[in-house]
Amino acid sequence: MSTHIFKCIDAHTCGNPVRLVVEGGPNLEGNTMEEKRQYFMKEFDWIRTGLMFEPRGHDMMSGSILYPPHDPENDIAVLFIETSGCLPMCGHGTIGTMTIALEEGLVKPKTPGKVRLETPAGLVEIDYHKQGEKVEWVKLTNVKSYLAAENLKIESGVLGELTFDVGFGGNFYAIVDPQSNFTGIQDFTASELIQFSQEIRTKINEEYPNEFVHPENSNINHVSHILWTGEPIDEGSSGRNAVFYGEKAIDRSPCGTGTSARMAQLNARGLLNLGQEYVHESFIGSKFVGKVEQETLLGNKKAIIPSVQGWAKIYGRNTITIDTDDDPYAYGFQV
Ligand code: PYC
DSSP: OOEEEEEEEEEEETTEEEEEEEESOOOOOOSSHHHHHHHHHHHOHHHHHHHHSBTTSOTTOEEEEEEOOSSTTSOEEEEEEETTBOOSOOHHHHHHHHHHHHHTTOOOOSSTTEEEEEETTEEEEEEEEEETTEEEEEEEEOSOBEEEEEEEEEEETTTEEEEEEEEESSSEEEEEOOBTTBOOGGGSOHHHHHHHHHHHHHHHHHHSTTOOOBTTBTTOOSEEEEEEEEOOSSTTSSEEEEEEETTTEEOSSOOHHHHHHHHHHHHHTTSSOTTOEEEEEOTTSOEEEEEEEEEEEETTEEEEEEEEEEOEEEEEEEEEEEETTTOTTTTOBOO
16 A cells, blocks of 8 residues: 555644644554664654655654553553654653643543653653643653763864763753853854754764763663753743754754753752752743752762653644655655
């Protein structure tokens, strides 16, 4: 059969897209979501590229597919499909996916107000608040997050030498704070930040090979995102970021895994304490509320368990067909 039909519900989390595939997703082999993620990437990556890349998606497109949980204690499991690949964890994707699933009755939580969600990166606990049929907010308590390295150096062709830290919040982030060669995101356009990011992400992974490997999952083993920081728009916010992902995307949301990595960095540097909130603004000014819920260890590294709260809105229902025989762009393209 050459025509594949995917029923999707489209939403955005604080401005960044989430396309949940509710019908047409493949059956996957594997006893955990990480095993299923590996199987999907081997056998079905064309579904991701077909639904995320142009002409059916765009540079920022991000989505998910739900699966039954592997542990009966849990409520549901999720695979993230993004322009950047299948991320182990995606914060804005979790908030959007849970909002859609709860509003559309796709998940029946065992405990009202809470969902135990299996992600490839591990168990993520969800709290949510519903007003009538609408989900007003979703708070995710993320996987253990930690500062993996600090004060590393890289040479940017345009900016010159940059100092950066690397934090893990579900993915590895190079975090670039304002410094003499980079005055902060408020002074740059999204296109400029994308251009700087493309270059330094490649250089960081070339110059620091095998340096960033998750202690419990060696499949998570490189810097995939760059988190640039700068002055918040709203003086009540704690910080603002521009998160680069994929090949040409700046996250329109404040980025859930980025916010987790940022809080782990600040906590390790003594700048954010246990129980303290961190209101994080995105490049467009939308906000997540983060919090250091617990201080803990990951292997022998100091780590935190962060939470991130935000909202999402459903905006569309989409039946997408991919004709793999007839459409020359069935598998999508990027320019
Ligand atoms: O919210 O974690 C996130 C995320 C990752 C990539 C884009 N958004």
